[in-house]
Amino acid sequence: MQEKKSIFKHPELGEITVIRKPRAKRITLRVRGGCITATLPYICPIRLLEEIIDNNCERLKEEVAGTRLRIIDWDFTLKGPCFYLKLQQSNNEDIQITGKDGVYILSCPASANFSNSDTQEQLRDAIKTALRHRAKLIIPKRLAQLATQHNIKYSNVSVRDSHSRWGSCSTRGSISLSIYLVLLPIELIDYVLRHELCHTVHMDHSPQFWALLDKFCGTSSKELREQLKSYHTGF
Ligand SMILES: [Zn+2]
Numbered sequence: 001m002q003e004k005k006s007i008f009k010h011p012e013l014g015e016i017t018v019i020r021k022p023r024a025k026r027i028t029l030r031v032r033g034g035c036i037t038a039t040l041p042y043i044c045p046i047r048l049l050e051e052i053i054d055n056n057c058e059r060l061k062e063e064v065a066g067t068r069l070r071i072i073d074w075d076f077t078l079k080g081p082c083f084y085l086k087l088q089q090s091n092n093e094d095i096q097i098t099g100k101d102g103v104y105i106l107s108c109p110a111s112a113n114f115s116n117s118d119t120q121e122q123l124r125d126a127i128k129t130a131l132r133h134r135a136k137l138i139i140p141k142r143l144a145q146l147a148t149q150h151n152i153k154y155s156n157v158s159v160r161d162s163h164s165r166w167g168s169c170s171t172r173g174s175i176s177l178s179i180y181l182v183l184l185p186i187e188l189i190d191y192v193l194r195h196e197l198c199h200t201v202h203m204d205h206s207p208q209f210w211a212l213l214d215k216f217c218g219t220s221s222k223e224l225r226e227q228l229k230s231y232h233t234g235f
Helices: 046-055 057-067 117-150 179-183 186-199 207-217 221-229
Strands: 004-010 014-021 028-032 035-041 077-080 083-090 096-100 103-109 156-160 167-169 174-178
Touching: 004 046, 014 046, 028 057, 035 046, 035 057, 046 057, 077 179, 083 117, 096 117, 103 117, 117 156, 117 174, 117 179, 117 186, 167 186, 174 179, 174 186, 179 186, 186 207, 186 221, 207 221
Parallel strands: 014 035, 083 103, 156 174
Antiparallel strands: 004 014, 028 035, 077 083, 096 103, 167 174
């Protein structure tokens, strides 16, 4: 069975993407970029989803507003402990990105029209280039450090443009990580990396998995997980 995608229209929240997965065991909701995605078990009445959405409507509205795509203009900045980006006027005709050591300058022609959707897309692409650059420099290195610290072996690491997942780990111990991690506070980056390292030992989210992750985090990983869920990167 393959996953099935459809759109569910909610009177207050608008369009919600519904993905039915053969292996999903429960209903999960995710809000990214101002959009809601619901994952459902293959055979699950849509009524159950409606009920969950109605019970969480206010919270979802806030999350949608908080994660809606920001308009990029001269005032736009992206700041995190290991990433900084701002815009600067330039005499060039086109949009350019430069930077090192985590500080990036997005150069724009003075005539840039920020209300144009093509311009917004170009700017977002340029920002993604910077995020990718930074992520490739620091994320695999940090993963290797943590793996050594916890005595874990993984086969391979890749950094991807994934907006829907912070990380994943295959059964072969190959770890994939999102470029957006560089926008998180350090303790949350480490949480995601440790989470994936734990999956090289336990492929599931069993009590044994969480116990190992608690040990790696040196604190309750549940708290970090909650922080990660409610964290908005601002991009
Ligand atoms: Zn996991």
